[in-house]
Amino acid sequence: MKGTLITIEGGEGGGKSTQIARLHDYLIEQGHAVIVTREPGGTPIAERIRDLLLDPDNDDLVSMAELLLYEAARAQHVGELILPALHSGTIVLCDRFYDSTVAYQGAGRHIAPADVETLNNLATCGLEPDITILFDLPPEEGLKRAKGDTAGDRIEKEAIEFHERVREGYLKLADEHPDRIHTIDALKSIDEVSQDIRDIIDSALVTQEA
Numbered sequence: 712m713k714g715t716l717i718t719i720e721g722g723e724g725g726g727k728s729t730q731i732a733r734l735h736d737y738l739i740e741q742g743h744a745v746i747v748t749r750e751p752g753g754t755p756i757a758e759r760i761r762d763l764l765l766d767p768d769n770d771d772l773v774s775m776a777e778l779l780l781y782e783a784a785r786a787q788h789v790g791e792l793i794l795p796a797l798h799s800g801t802i803v804l805c806d807r808f809y810d811s812t813v814a815y816q817g818a819g820r821h822i823a824p825a826d827v828e829t830l831n832n833l834a835t836c837g838l839e840p841d842i843t844i845l846f847d848l849p850p851e852e853g854l855k856r857a858k859g860d861t862a863g864d865r866i867e868k869e870a871i872e873f874h875e876r877v878r879e880g881y882l883k884l885a886d887e888h889p890d891r892i893h894t895i896d897a898l899k900s901i902d903e904v905s906q907d908i909r910d911i912i913d914s915a916l917v918t919q920e921a
């Protein structure tokens with residue numbers, strides 16, 4: 712595969728969207744071909760599944776249906792957008808990918824890790840990110856940032872204990888994949904986080920090209 716898949720992960724309000732926009736501009740300045748995309752979503756069909764998943768009125772969605780909808784959206788996204796972009800040599804910057812499913816549906820909803828892994832593999836055709844940046848911060852702080860005074864989407868509305876399990880799930884993943892997953896202290900300022908990300912991406916891209 713000629714391109715590079717960079718995924719951005721973490722709980723609500725960590726600063727993923729803010730930093731993806733900055734990283735996109737930075738990589739373009741360096742002369743790379745880059746696309747930004749997101750999960751769930753990234754293609755018209757997958758964005759329709761996203762609407763179902765995030766609609767706060769869908770609070771009777773059962774966990775297994777939720778998992779399968781995320782995987783359906785992912786399969787469409789990988790097949791229609793991500794794989795063709797990687798084949799053409801593009802850097803794909805993706806806001807969430809399958810680590811989110813391990814953290815939210817596995818750790819958060821208590822679905823068996825082996826089942827989550829099987830479905831992740833099916834949906835991605837075995838594709839793995841080259842570089843993953845994990846934004847870590849206490850969920851109280853992230854939710855405050857993400858929701859402001861609003862009620863929040865279906866996931867943001869979950870109990871704090873759910874968001875704590877998601878955080879622990881992510882930190883366990885980072886322990887298990889130290890070469891791929893780079894954990895960032897998301898409590899730092901926006902500029903400090905941008906610099907940390909540039910340092911990580913610069914050295915990872917150099918290693919990849921070597």
Ligand SMILES: Nc1ncnc2c1ncn2[C@@H]1O[C@H](COP(=O)(O)OP(=O)(O)O)[C@@H](O)[C@H]1O
Binds near residue numbers: 729857897904
């Ligand atoms: N490092 C930071 N410190 C303080 N506020 C931040 C920081 N990064 C982002 N924010 C703010 O927090 C809110 C959520 O950021 P966002 O990038 O949308 O997070 P995410 O995409 O991870 O949910 C936004 O209002 C954003 O301006």
Ligand SMILES: [Mg+2]
Binds near residue numbers: 729
């Ligand atoms: Mg975001």
